[in-house]
Amino acid sequence: MNSKGRGRRRFIKEGATLAGLAVGALRTASGQSAGSETPSEAQTPGFTDTRAYGERSRFETLSRWPIVPKVVTPATPLYLIFTPRTPLQDLKGIITPNPLHYYIDAAAPYPLPDIDPRQYRLAIHGMVDRPLTLTLEELQRLPSVSRICWLECTGNSGARVRNFVEFRDTAGKAHGATSCAEWTGVLLSLLLKECGVQKGASWIYAEGGERARRAKSFQLEKAMDDVIVAYAQNGEGVRPENGYPVRLVVPGWAGHNSVKWLRRIQVVDRPYMAKDDLGFRVGPDGKWSGEREFDPKSLITFPSGGQRLSGPGLYEISGLAWTGAGLIRRVEVTTDGGRTWKDAQLQEPVLSKAHTRFRLPWNWDGEECVIESRCTDEAGRTQMLLSEVRKTWGDNPDSWKSSESPGERFSATQPWKITRDGSVRQAAFGPDMSPPPAPGTRAASPLNLSPGWKDPSCLS
Amino acid sequence: MRSTSNLLVPAITLLSGLFCVAALAQMPTYKVGKPLSDEENRSWATGIGPEGKELPPGSATAKEGKELWMRRCAKCHGVDAKSSMAGSIRPPTPDNNPVLGGEKGLIQSTKYATTIWDIINRAMPLGEEAGSLKAEEVYGATAYLLYLQGIIKENDIMDAKSLPKVQMPHANDDMSPYKRRF
Numbered sequence: 001m002n003s004k005g006r007g008r009r010r011f012i013k014e015g016a017t018l019a020g021l022a023v024g025a026l027r028t029a030s031g032q033s034a035g036s037e038t039p040s041e042a043q044t045p046g047f048t049d050t051r052a053y054g055e056r057s058r059f060e061t062l063s064r065w066p067i068v069p070k071v072v073t074p075a076t077p078l079y080l081i082f083t084p085r086t087p088l089q090d091l092k093g094i095i096t097p098n099p100l101h102y103y104i105d106a107a108a109p110y111p112l113p114d115i116d117p118r119q120y121r122l123a124i125h126g127m128v129d130r131p132l133t134l135t136l137e138e139l140q141r142l143p144s145v146s147r148i149c150w151l152e153c154t155g156n157s158g159a160r161v162r163n164f165v166e167f168r169d170t171a172g173k174a175h176g177a178t179s180c181a182e183w184t185g186v187l188l189s190l191l192l193k194e195c196g197v198q199k200g201a202s203w204i205y206a207e208g209g210e211r212a213r214r215a216k217s218f219q220l221e222k223a224m225d226d227v228i229v230a231y232a233q234n235g236e237g238v239r240p241e242n243g244y245p246v247r248l249v250v251p252g253w254a255g256h257n258s259v260k261w262l263r264r265i266q267v268v269d270r271p272y273m274a275k276d277d278l279g280f281r282v283g284p285d286g287k288w289s290g291e292r293e294f295d296p297k298s299l300i301t302f303p304s305g306g307q308r309l310s311g312p313g314l315y316e317i318s319g320l321a322w323t324g325a326g327l328i329r330r331v332e333v334t335t336d337g338g339r340t341w342k343d344a345q346l347q348e349p350v351l352s353k354a355h356t357r358f359r360l361p362w363n364w365d366g367e368e369c370v371i372e373s374r375c376t377d378e379a380g381r382t383q384m385l386l387s388e389v390r391k392t393w394g395d396n397p398d399s400w401k402s403s404e405s406p407g408e409r410f411s412a413t414q415p416w417k418i419t420r421d422g423s424v425r426q427a428a429f430g431p432d433m434s435p436p437p438a439p440g441t442r443a444a445s446p447l448n449l450s451p452g453w454k455d456p457s458c459l460s
Numbered sequence: 461m462r463s464t465s466n467l468l469v470p471a472i473t474l475l476s477g478l479f480c481v482a483a484l485a486q487m488p489t490y491k492v493g494k495p496l497s498d499e500e501n502r503s504w505a506t507g508i509g510p511e512g513k514e515l516p517p518g519s520a521t522a523k524e525g526k527e528l529w530m531r532r533c534a535k536c537h538g539v540d541a542k543s544s545m546a547g548s549i550r551p552p553t554p555d556n557n558p559v560l561g562g563e564k565g566l567i568q569s570t571k572y573a574t575t576i577w578d579i580i581n582r583a584m585p586l587g588e589e590a591g592s593l594k595a596e597e598v599y600g601a602t603a604y605l606l607y608l609q610g611i612i613k614e615n616d617i618m619d620a621k622s623l624p625k626v627q628m629p630h631a632n633d634d635m636s637p638y639k640r641r642f
Contacts, residue, residue: 110587123496123504131501132493142490194488205507211590212583215507264504272509273575275583281571281632 062090064100065172082106083153084241085176088320089304094148094347094355096179098234103241104153104177104255106214113210113261117237117245122229126205126266129196136245139186139231146184147228147251149353150322152294153177154254154276157410168426170306175299175414178322180355183249185230188223188265197267203288205272206248209263215274218250218257218291220267226251226353229262251353252293252324254409293324296383297411298331298358298375309422312366317344320355323377327351330376331358337370337415338387344373364418370427372415386412386428508578512624515577518595519619522607525600532585532593533601541567541608567609573626577602599623 064084086102096102105112117136125131156177168174188204197220204223207215228249231238238244243260250257256276266272271280271288281289298321303309317335321328327350332341347357358373376382389412417427496504508514530539570576581598583590593601603618612618612626 107583107586107590124493125496125501125504130488131496131504133496134493138492141492194490194492196488205509207507211588212586213506213591214583215578266505266507268509270510272507273570273572273578274507275566275575275579278566278570278575 062087062100064102065170065176068105083155083177085172086179087170087172088176088178088299088301089171089307091301094180094320094351094357095234096181098181098236098239098242101179101181101233101239101242102151102153102177103239105241107210107212110211112240113244114240115209115245115261120245122246122262123264124191124195124267125264126268127198127201128192128267129198130194132195134191136231139229139246142186142190144184145187145228146182146232147226147249147353148180148182148351149249149251150178150180150355151249151255151258152322152409154256154409156255158408168305168428171299171301171304171414174305174426177255178355180322181234182232183228183230184232184235185228185246185249188227188229188248189225191229191265192223192267195267200269201267203268203271205266205268205274206257206259206262207264207266208243208259209261213263214259214276215272216257216259217268217271217274217277217280218253222250222253222291223265252326253291254294257291294322294409295411296323296325296328296375296377296381297321298328298373298383299414300333300371300373300416303371303418303424304416305424305426307424309364309418309424311422312364315362315364317360317362317371317373319344319358319373321346321358321373321375321383322353322355323375323379323381324353325377325379325381326353327378328356328375329378331356331373332375333358333360333362333371333373335362335369335371338372338385341374366420368417368419370415370417372413374413384412386415388412390429506582508574508581510572510574510624512574512620515574515620515623516595517620518599519617520596520600520603521617522600522603522612522614524596525602525604525607528597528600529604532597536586541605567605567611569630571628571631573602573606573611573623573628576605577623 065087066084068084083104084102086096086100091097091100120136121133122136122139123131123133157175202220203217204220205215205217207213228251229246230249231246233239233242238247243262246262247260248258248262271277271290273280279289283289298319300317300319302318303315304319309315317333319331319333321331328346331344331346333344334341342360344358344360347359350356358375372386374383374385415427417425419425505514529541533541566579567576577598580601581591581593581595584593584601599618602623603612603616606612606618606626607614607616609629611629616622618626
């Protein structure tokens with residue numbers, strides 16, 4: 001056989017291995033093997049790469065961070081298994097591809113729920129005239145809505161949960177517990193009206209169907225507004241880590257309201273004080289504090305921490321802005337450490353409660369500078385400036401780790417420092433902050449660690 | 461003709477007003493789903509509210525709970541519910557963010573003791589066995605945690621009646637560490 005034929009056969013063999021098929025089966029693909037061939041194999045014998053569910057180019061290597069290890073031992077740090085984050089610094093536009101959507105796995109490293117959509121049931125019950133259960137098929141027969149909106153972890157960027165203080169070197173590590181997708185499903189208000197909400201009801205208690213059955217209460221008013229019982233994420237079924245087959249999507253509010261693997265909605269007359277309701281209190285007016293929308297937030301994703309500019313010249317500063325109030329009205333960018341600000345261009349259409357991409361062409365002169373973005377939303381609120389926050393908590397990351405610091409979702413501006421060699425660094429703690437530690441060395445500000453807690457810097 | 465249309469307008473206004481008021485209680489439009497009986501409506505309510513209406517029969521004291529704690533809980537949460545979770549499949553909790561014990565821990569900040577019962581019942585032990593504890597075991601573990609924080613005494617009986625009545629130390633405290641700053 002000539003070399004050409006040999007080469008082609010090797011390619012087919014390697015292709016078959018990649019596709020998980022035996023070469024032997026391949027040789028009989030032209031109609032003789034039973035059951036295992038796909039239509040395109042039968043049509044084009046020898047063509048193994050069916051691309052039935054597409055793959056990206058082998059040159060594309062984006063991934064969430066951290067990557068959950070397959071084997072977890074008592075020495076595995078908690079952060080490695082809890083919140084895989086979106087690599088914001090590497091994405092374009094506003095849509096987060098499904099495989100990169102962030103998620104929280106409160107029961108990691110135990111397996112994610114594996115819910116059979118044919119067995120799935122959603123119960124709407126409690127203070128309703130007609131409590132019922134629905135199958136997924138019935139849910140999909142009802143009038144549907146689609147909405148592009150962001151989800152954000154209740155602890156995203158939080159200093160106390162360390163992702164801002166310790167893993168601060170890239171946009172994704174520090175702020176990546178937020179993603180934006182198109183969610184399709186049924187409005188919760190439609191389901192509640194269908195069941196007939198009784199007088200006196202004022203809260204919703206939603207519960208997930210995973211083993212640990214995480215639950216959450218929020219106000220009925222929000223449930224009757226724009227909450228979606230979603231069964232599709234960017235066109236396809238919700239991913240298992242994002243709540244397959246059905247999840248709640250509560251636009252504009254903290255992520256823990258968007259209950260995954262939704263099992264039931266109970267209509268009640270007060271917060272049910274699930275684990276994530278602990279912050280609720282009764283105010284002096286006798287009313288429950290409840291949940292509310294997230295404040296405006298933005299960050300530059302390019303150039304951002306960990307990246308490098310190849311030299312002076314034209315670049316497009318780009319980033320994302322979002323707010324629980326609805327629309328982003330304005331994003332301003334500074335390239336001189338906050339002395340002057342310039343309006344960036346917003347990617348149209350600007351969508352309510354969705355990530356908004358902003359862009360600003362910029363000529364870098366090669367000198368050291370600090371860049372930062374700041375947004376304003378339709379409610380007239382402007383993003384909190386980090387320099388204001390530093391007046392309270394200072395420049396030392398250690399002081400940020402006290403339990404009085406903004407431990408939960410943190411929305412202050414994100415400054416990045418560009419040095420003369422083009423490398424981009426986190427500048428949150430002052431212009432003189434030292435670069436992130438090299439792999440294998442101890443972090444400059446040691447954590448107050450329990451025995452067995454592994455130093456995160458060793459794993460970067 | 462004009463007089464008729466003038467009558468229609470207030471009639472329509474009145475009707476739409478009625479619809480607005482009754483919007484939440486309208487008759488079903490889509491007729492999907494399987495209706496639940498009153499019994500089923502209650503049985504789906506597996507979460508424990510602060511009034512403790514859903515608490516099942518059963519009881520335990522902190523003393524009884526301690527035995528269970530040492531056997532099944534201590535390996536992750538420590539014998540005093542404050543120390544690291546060494547030895548479990550989950551890695552240790554940092555010292556300054558204790559899950560359970562200590563000033564800023566879960567037990568101190570929660571407004572209701574029923575929340576503790578609810579969490580243990582649905583989610584513990586973490587993993588494949590979550591939700592497998594019997595009612596009296598959950599009462600025991602809850603009682604032991606409350607006793608460790610000095611909220612109840614070792615021989616106080618915790619059951620469906622007494623648990624909702626437990627006064628948590630930071631119930632009315634506005635400076636809860638879980639207070640969120642956005």
